[in-house]
Amino acid sequence: xxxxxxxxxxxxxxxxxxxxxxxxxxxxxxxxxxxxxxxxxxxxxxxxxxxxxxxxxxxxxxxxxxxxxxxxxxxxxxxxxxxxxxxxxxxxxxxxxxxxxxxxxxxxxxxxxxxxxxxxxxxxxxxxxxxxxxxxxxxxxxxxxxxxxxxxxxxxxxxxxxxxxxxxxxxxxxxxxxxxxxxxxxxxxxxxxxxxxxxxxxxxxxxxxxxxxxxxxxxxxxxxxxxxxxxxxxxxxxxxxxxxxxxxxxxxxxxxxxxxxxxxxxxxxxxxxxxxxxxxxxxxxxxxxxxxxxxxxxxxxxxxxxxxxxxxxxxxxxxxxxxxxxxxxxxxxxxxxxxxxxxxxxxxxxxxxxxxxxxxxxxxxxxxxxxxxxxxxxxxxxxxxxxxxxxxxxxxxxxxxxxxxxxxxxxxxxxxxxxxxxxxxxxxxxxxxxxxxxxxxxxxxxxxxxxxxxxxxxxxxxxxxxxxxxxxxxxxxxxxxxxxxxxxxxxxxxxxxxx
Numbered sequence: 001x002x003x004x005x006x007x008x009x010x011x012x013x014x015x016x017x018x019x020x021x022x023x024x025x026x027x028x029x030x031x032x033x034x035x036x037x038x039x040x041x042x043x044x045x046x047x048x049x050x051x052x053x054x055x056x057x058x059x060x061x062x063x064x065x066x067x068x069x070x071x072x073x074x075x076x077x078x079x080x081x082x083x084x085x086x087x088x089x090x091x092x093x094x095x096x097x098x099x100x101x102x103x104x105x106x107x108x109x110x111x112x113x114x115x116x117x118x119x120x121x122x123x124x125x126x127x128x129x130x131x132x133x134x135x136x137x138x139x140x141x142x143x144x145x146x147x148x149x150x151x152x153x154x155x156x157x158x159x160x161x162x163x164x165x166x167x168x169x170x171x172x173x174x175x176x177x178x179x180x181x182x183x184x185x186x187x188x189x190x191x192x193x194x195x196x197x198x199x200x201x202x203x204x205x206x207x208x209x210x211x212x213x214x215x216x217x218x219x220x221x222x223x224x225x226x227x228x229x230x231x232x233x234x235x236x237x238x239x240x241x242x243x244x245x246x247x248x249x250x251x252x253x254x255x256x257x258x259x260x261x262x263x264x265x266x267x268x269x270x271x272x273x274x275x276x277x278x279x280x281x282x283x284x285x286x287x288x289x290x291x292x293x294x295x296x297x298x299x300x301x302x303x304x305x306x307x308x309x310x311x312x313x314x315x316x317x318x319x320x321x322x323x324x325x326x327x328x329x330x331x332x333x334x335x336x337x338x339x340x341x342x343x344x345x346x347x348x349x350x351x352x353x354x355x356x357x358x359x360x361x362x363x364x365x366x367x368x369x370x371x372x373x374x375x376x377x378x379x380x381x382x383x384x385x386x387x388x389x390x391x392x393x394x395x396x397x398x399x400x401x402x403x404x405x406x407x408x409x410x411x412x413x414x415x416x417x418x419x420x421x422x423x424x425x426x427x428x429x430x431x432x433x434x435x436x437x438x439x440x441x442x443x444x445x446x447x448x449x450x451x452x453x454x455x456x457x458x459x460x461x462x463x464x465x466x467x468x469x470x471x472x473x474x475x476x477x478x479x480x481x482x483x484x485x486x487x488x489x490x491x492x493x494x495x496x497x498x499x
Contacts, residue, residue: 002029002063004050004136009058011042011049019045022058023189027182029064029136030163034174034196037184038412039428039456043167046184047138065135069142070125076114080124083113090131098127102157118145119345126154130161137164143173144453147345148479152176169457171196172482196457295462296410298439299403302472305444307371309334310473311356316366317497318351324497325351328366331492333445338467338474340484343494349477350381350449352494356475357447377443379451383434386422393422393433399440407436411459428454435463448476452483 003026012018019042027033035043049056051066071087078086084095096106104123108116116124122145129137142158143151155176158164165182168174174181174196181192181199192199311333318325325348333339341349354360355368357376386393390408394401405418411432417425422433431454438446452460464486467474478484484491 003027004029004063005059005061007059007061009049009056009060011045011054011056020189024058025182025189025191027165027191028163028180031180032158032163032178033165034178034181034199035165035167035184036174036181036196036199036457038458039454040412040414041184043184044140047140047165047167050138062136067129067132067135067137069129069137069139070122071128073113077112079110080113080116081109084109084124084128088128088132090128094131095124095127098131099123101160102126103153117345119147119150122146123150123154126157137161139164139166141167141169143168143170143479145345146479148342148481149344151479169452169455169460170480170482171200171457172480295458295465297469298407298410298462298466300446300466300470300472301403301440301442302377302446302470303375303442303444304335304473305371305374307335307374310374310445311370311475312367314367316364316368318348318355318360318362318364320362322363324365325362326494327497329492329494331490333473333475335473336471337489338472338476338487340488340491341475341477341494342484342491347494347496349494353447353449353475353477374445375443376445376447377438377441379435379438379446379448381449381453383430384423386430386433386437388421390418390422390433393437397437397441399437403440404436407439408432410462411436431455432459444473446472446474446476448474448478450477450479452478452480 005026007024009020009023010018011020035046037043045054047068048054050060050062051068052060073083074086075083081092081095084090085092092109095109099106099108102123104120104127108120108124113121113124122142126139126142129139139158142154146154151170151173155173158166158177166174166177176195178195179193181194181196183190183192183199183203185203192202194202309332313332314330315328316330317328326343329352331339341352343349351360351362355364356370357378388396390404391401393399394404408418413429413432417429422430425433435451435455438448451463455463460480460483464483467487474487
């Protein structure tokens, strides 16, 4: 049984808290392993450590070569075939074989890589990953830029491949392709036999148990602290028996002074030992309180409107240069509904949102209407115009700074990011700023375009739970089926136009 073995691994970036401390485990190379954990916990770093990219303490033993997704493409303007062959020794026929297995047109190899869609680039990179039969695959976020249908195809493709480690924030995808899960949790790294749902059920069981235990621990800590204070006060009062006035009876003076002094000293020593023991027990119990993941509810600042129908769409479609993007649609968004727009990439889901907001640049046909008083709160796919510090950003968008800050803290944005210009934050951090902006903007209708991009599974759960609690009215685009199934009250599917 060939395994990747980590023995007493410790690692942390310079000047930062250790990501991993004395970690040891074995990973069988035949497993389809899902690597999960909150953003910033070190999932990608762990893959980099396996590839020898960072100095570390402890030992990592890898018995085979490693292949990594996504690969670096040096010149994206090249024809895709040449760009792929520059990155590996794969032959054309091998790449075409893998593309066929993903139901992708092999002719995309003869187009410049930078002109491929995000989904096509993902498929080409996966084809490159498995074109050669040797080595073990490390796959980091393969579902980015894929619509629901493509995710299903890729899941079926990977399910028939030999062992790999995959990082993904799509639980439906993970459930379809993994048989083991390695979870980087708050206090430990734990291996589970089973897919993401098995891990999630076990983790929830553990959390429920730990919450119950924590309630007991908090009561125990309170009792121990009070007992410790009582013992401390008593020992201080007994010091008078040792150093008391010899002329005062019982104060450690003459007569029975030696007996009282010795007895008080013994009792005080015993008290000190008990006090120290209690302090250690309090410390130990306090450490146990840190094991439960805390995912607080987000604040959503939606305002109900008196109209029953927020958005009315009838025989509506969009077109560029006379070419319709999708078949005519008819539907309503009613107060309290959460309407998901579904359909393949490129069919016009985001364009429909732009049409609602008045920013679509093509031609519209049919009816798209809403009350003039209706207000919108947006969460966009592209937000390069978000700049400045969080305080600057709040002022520029007339947002309540404290409310924005509170939601960002709940989303797990690090304190250092609060004073860093938004344009210098990571993609995941920038996404949280865009989402938090929408959450605190007073509005009747949330209009969200792929809100889960860059969010880890914990933030996804947090967002879904908060939505179900607040019950906002929404119109949104998302490819994650689990999220849609959980929060959507209605799904509108866009289909190709027959024109």
